[in-house]
Amino acid sequence: HAGFACFVGRPNVGKSTLMNALVGTKVAITSSKPQTTRRAIRGIVHRPDSQLIIVDTPGLHRPRTLLGERLDSLVLSTLTEVDVIGFCVPANEPVGKGDRFIAEKLAGIKKTPVVAVVTKCDLATREQIAEQLLAVSALADFDDIVPVSGRSGEQLDVLADVLVRRL
Ligand code: GDP
Ligand code: MG
DSSP states (O other): OEEEEEEEOSTTSSHHHHHHHHOOBOOOOOOSSGGGGTSOEEEEEEOSSOEEEEEOOOOOOOOOSHHHHHHHHHHHHHHTTSSEEEEEEETTSOOOHHHHHHHHHHHTOOSSOEEEEEEOGGGSOHHHHHHHHHHHHTTSOOSEEEEOOTTTOTTHHHHHHHHHHTO
16 A cells, blocks of 8 residues: 655645655655656655655745746646655645645645645744644645654654545
8 A cells, every 4th residue: 555645835844844854765766657767755644544745845836927827736736646646735834825825726636645744843832723724724635634743753643544544
């Protein structure tokens, strides 16, 4: 049981830190799936019965030009190639325009499950985390939502299990 996951979110929300913390092994793998020829594999998360292959995050920016919009739809089509998407929003900053923009784009991708990930929880109090879980949940109808810290490692096993369940 193996599948592909990628993380999206504004710059600096902690995607790279989260991926590095999740990933146990960095190996180049060959797969019959066409996406592996085009997407960089960041690593593999090993779980008892399954493997989660983390692929590089495509940039998702607010489009300001027609060209930007076209690039954006390219990015969106690559998002449909993975089995599950992790949408990252930090616990320590208010939900803003950039987060809403990405959430709206993700809501348009019907076939790929989206798990919301509230990152950097080591920087927030329990109350702030609870409030952020509510605020992020209100952005879209996510398949799941998990608070984590890539820095402290808290809840990374829970996140891995939630993502694997959606493969
Ligand atoms: P990305 O742009 O979404 O890939 O974000 P990065 O992973 O590069 O992180 C952006 C900044 O936030 C860096 O300075 C990280 O050290 C910091 N950061 C990322 N994750 C955490 C976290 O869980 N806790 C804390 N305290 N800082 C974090
Ligand atoms: Mg990064």
